[in-house]
Amino acid sequence: MEILKSENSKKEQNTNRHVLIIGGAGYIGSVLARKLLSKSYQVRVLDNLLYDNGSSVSDLMEEELFSFFYGDFGNDEIFEKALNNVTDVVLLAALVGDPICKKYPDLAKKTNLDFPKNLLQKLIGKNINKFIFTSTCSNYGLRADDSLAVEDSELNPQSLYAETKVEFERYILDNLDKFDFSPAILRLATAFGMSNRMRFDLTISEFTKDLALGKELIVYDENTWRPYCNVSDISNAIIKVIEAPKEKVTGQVFNIGSENNNYTKKMILELIQKHLDNTKIEYKVGGFDPRNYRVSFDKVNNILDFKTHFTAEDSIKQIICAIENKLFADIEKNKNYYGNYAINE
Numbered sequence: 001m002e003i004l005k006s007e008n009s010k011k012e013q014n015t016n017r018h019v020l021i022i023g024g025a026g027y028i029g030s031v032l033a034r035k036l037l038s039k040s041y042q043v044r045v046l047d048n049l050l051y052d053n054g055s056s057v058s059d060l061m062e063e064e065l066f067s068f069f070y071g072d073f074g075n076d077e078i079f080e081k082a083l084n085n086v087t088d089v090v091l092l093a094a095l096v097g098d099p100i101c102k103k104y105p106d107l108a109k110k111t112n113l114d115f116p117k118n119l120l121q122k123l124i125g126k127n128i129n130k131f132i133f134t135s136t137c138s139n140y141g142l143r144a145d146d147s148l149a150v151e152d153s154e155l156n157p158q159s160l161y162a163e164t165k166v167e168f169e170r171y172i173l174d175n176l177d178k179f180d181f182s183p184a185i186l187r188l189a190t191a192f193g194m195s196n197r198m199r200f201d202l203t204i205s206e207f208t209k210d211l212a213l214g215k216e217l218i219v220y221d222e223n224t225w226r227p228y229c230n231v232s233d234i235s236n237a238i239i240k241v242i243e244a245p246k247e248k249v250t251g252q253v254f255n256i257g258s259e260n261n262n263y264t265k266k267m268i269l270e271l272i273q274k275h276l277d278n279t280k281i282e283y284k285v286g287g288f289d290p291r292n293y294r295v296s297f298d299k300v301n302n303i304l305d306f307k308t309h310f311t312a313e314d315s316i317k318q319i320i321c322a323i324e325n326k327l328f329a330d331i332e333k334n335k336n337y338y339g340n341y342a343i344n345e
Contacts (some may be wrong), residue, residue: 018043019088023047032239035232044068051197074114095107096161098138098160112161112164124180130181135165136187137226182250185253185254187256192205203226203265204228208323209328211272219283224292232309234256249304
C-alpha cells in the first residue's frame, strides 16, 4: 500500500533521479534515505517492516521528495507500483545475518534469492539506470591464510546467509548481457554506527551495549578478524555508485569498508575498555562462528575515490553516551526492535 505524497512540488521538479530503496526502513536504508534526500534526490522506500520498524522513516513523510510503500518486494503488484518512474534501485531488503537465516531457512532462500532473481527480470525494459545489490564480506568466510581478501578472492561462505548472497551475486554476473541497466555488487563489511533503526545484535554495538549495561561478556575466539564499516559510510558508498559513470561500475564487485576498520574481537573490546571502567569479559575458544578474514578496500578507493570517515571507536563512544543517558531505555525489554532476532508475524 502506498502512502501518498505530493507529486507536483517545485522541489520534486528540480531533480530527475528517483531512487527506490527496497528495505529502506532498515538499519542502513533509513540512513541512506536521509542522505539521498539531503542531496535532493527523489526517494521512494519499499519495506515490509519485518521488525515493526516503521518509526525509522515516519518523520520523512513530511519531506516532499519522499514516498513510502508498505509491502513485500516479492509481491508483483506492489513492486510494480513502487517501481513506477524510478531511475535507480538499491536492494537492501533481505533476511540479514546468520542466526535469523538459520531460524527461517525457507524464508531466507525466498527473500535473499528467489525474490531478487524475479526482481531483476522486472527491471528489464523499465529505463532503470543502476541496480545496486548489497552483498556481504561474509562471503569470504574462512581464509586459508592471513592475506587481505580482494574482490576476486575465493569465496568460502560459512552460513546459509552467505550462501544466498554468493548465489545471487553469481546470478547477476552470469546474466549481465541480458540486462539493459547497470548492476553493481557491494560486499559490505559488518555494519556499525547510529541509525534511526538501531541494531544492537552486531558485534561492535552488541559488545558496547552489554558492557555499558554492566553485563559480563563471554567472547569466543577473540583473535578472529572481521572488517567493519559505519552505516553512514556504507550509505556514502552506495551514493558513489549511483553517481558514478556506468562504465566504472557495471558488472563490478566492490568491497565496502576500510582497512583501518579490520579488527579482531579482542581489539574491539580493548577499544571499549578505553571508555568504560570495571568491564567483565571472559574469553573462550571453540565458538560456533568460524569466520576469520581481513579485507582489502583498494578497488573502491581507486575506482570511485571512496574513503570512510568513521572509526569503530567513534561509534563506541556514541553508543556508551546514548546508553548512559537513557536514549535506549527500552533496549532490554524490546530486544527484537533493536535486532534481527525474529520476524514480525
